Amino acid sequence: MARAAKTPAKSSGTGTRDIWLAAGKRTPFARVNGALAGYDALQLSVPVVKAMLAEGERPDLAVWGAVIPSLMWSNLAREVLLDAGADASIPAFTTVMACSTSMAGAFQAAGMLDDRGRSLALVGGAESMSRVQVGLGPELSDDLRRLLEARDLKARLAALGATRLSDIRLHIPRVVNRITGKSMGEHTEEMAKGWSISRTEQDELALASHRGAARGWSSGFFDDLVIRLPEATKDTTVRPDTSLEKLAKLAPSFDRTSGQGTLTAGNSSPLTDGAAGLWVATDKGLDRLPAHLPRVRLVDYEINAIDLRTEYLLMAPAYGIPRLLARNGLTYDDIGLWEIHEAFTAQVATHIKALEDDGFVRDKAGVTARLGRFPRERMNPNGGSTALGHPFGATGARILSQAIKELAAMPAGTWGLVSICADGGQGTMALLRN
Incomplete structure (x- = not known):
């Protein structure tokens, strides 16, 4: 058995104020192009945040993230809160750190909680692998922008004439490292x-x-950790x-x-669609959450x-x-x-x-x-x-x-x-x- 009573050396990890993590909610996770393929990252996130807001009080801060970029929004966290019906005065920002995204978000929130107006944060993230947005290459994007900005036919023809066949290509995000080109x-x-x-x-x-x-x-x-969606009530990837x-x-x-x-x-691990959240709190913030929520200290x-x-x-x-x-x-x-x-x-x-x-x-x-x-x-x-x-x-x-x-x-x-x-x-x- 692990020894539980050992007291650690003083650490600067979370400062002098105790920081707590409380369990949140998540969607079922589904394989790419499966049960949740109709949801984008925003749509996956909203029911999770709604379920968490229904349990806890108004958070003072929200941090949310996704790895695959979208041209439909620049600050996913803010859009999620607004679509979930949260108080519009809650500040929210989006973070990204590849697979560590929503854990890094928890650390960011922990560092911002000071009991001077911020004692409770809602943190999480989502990914829709089924709805990856295809983009234009930068050269073709430049050509199209010039075409759309042209004020007359002559300028439009000139913009079209400047387009090269080699520019006409699409950018499809891939699960590869940019530096190495390897998956x-x-x-x-x-x-x-x-x-x-x-x-x-x-x-x-x-x-x-x-x-x-x-x-x-x-x-x-998993019953109290996973919300039910019409398309899936449990993880579809478990065998x-x-x-x-x-x-x-x-x-x-x-x-x-x-x-x-x-x-x-x-x-x-399979390519997967899903969203998940958790709570980050000081002692004061923890008092604003239901007593039944599991919580532990982030040391x-x-x-x-x-x-x-x-x-x-x-x-x-x-x-x-x-x-x-x-x-x-x-x-x-x-x-x-x-x-x-x-x-x-x-x-x-x-x-x-x-x-x-x-x-x-x-x-x-x-x-x-x-x-x-x-x-x-x-x-x-x-x-x-x-x-x-x-x-x-x-x-x-x-x-x-x-x-x-x-x-x-x-x-x-x-x-x-x-x-x-x-x-x-x-x-x-x-x-x-x-």
């Missing part, structure tokens, strides 16, 4: 090969994720009937030619980045977790609950392997303390992103709300740690305590 899956294939992560190890983690998620749904764990045999039959998804590919549709947090040109793209949390624990005087065994985002189970397995490598922790993370064995049995008890899905902007709020409810049911003093890797070689981690 997240391609990067993770490189990570899996470099760290010798086997296909079997990945499939075993995927199976545990689906079993945990299925157990969470059947036990009623209760999967098995190692079924997972082993799936073909590689990213490395299809070398014969060495290990990442498949079964051990990778400290870490935001870090690695050089993606010399390190594997999704490795940032393997650097950040040891630093977060070391400055709070904790070891892996002190953490009673681990929630690690499963972009790919190969990435999770690599992080665990790195965390247990004393040389990596010392030489890469710069932590000399011996942190011990990673307790795999305490990780993602109600499933992770492999099973539940991964709407980029919503995942941070989903994983935090889930961890809050799990940790709040554990003995007082129990620690929890939540970790998310993000595109661009970045990561966010939250240290929580019941």
Whole structure:
């Protein structure tokens, strides 16, 4: 069992004022082009915010985010609040940090709460992978703008004549890194090969994720976290009937030619539609929320980045977790609950392997303390992103709300740690305590 009574060294993570996180609501998560394909990010967000506003008092601040850009709005957070019928005097801003978006939003809100008019914040995010907006290339956009601005026929003809065939192309957002041009899956294939992560190890983690998620749904764990929509009443990505045999039959998804590919549709998070939120509060703000809402303290947090040109793209949390624990005087065994985002189970397995490598922790993370064995049995008890899905902007709020409810049911003093890797070689981690 994790040791719950240990008192950490003083940390500057959340300042001198206690900051609390309270569980919010989310939509069911649905596979791309599935049950929620008719919703855009704004439409997915509105019912979540409505459900949260119906439970709590007026927030003093809202932070919301989405990763995939839209030309239909510039400040998604403000539009969501207005469409949800919230008080129009609530300030709101939009944030983005790839898969860490709504976790980073929680940290931003925590830093803005001062009990001088701001003690309660509504935070979250959404992603509609089914309704990605296609854009024009910059050259064609310039040509069309000149055409629309032309005042007479001669000017219109001149604008049309300036358009080159090579300018006529569309920009379709892709899940690739701009610097490398590689997809997240391609990067993770490189990570899996470099760290010798086997296909079997990945499939075993995927199976545990689906079993945990299925157990969470059947036990009623998700009932008060997930709102019902007409098109879906529960997550559509969970596979209760999967098995190692079924997972082993799936073909590689990213490395299809070398014969060495290990990442498949079964051990990778699916492209997903969904929205999720949570509450961030001071002691005063917490008094404005219903007593039944699970809540835990945000003790400290870490935001870090690695050089993606010399390190594997999704490795940032393997650097950040040891630093977060070391400055709070904790070891892996002190953490009673681990929630690690499963972009790919190969990435999770690599992080665990790195965390247990004393040389990596010392030489890469710069932590000399011996942190011990990673307790795999305490990780993602109600499933992770492999099973539940991964709407980029919503995942941070989903994983935090889930961890809050799990940790709040554990003995007082129990620690929890939540970790998310993000595109661009970045990561966010939250240290929580019941």
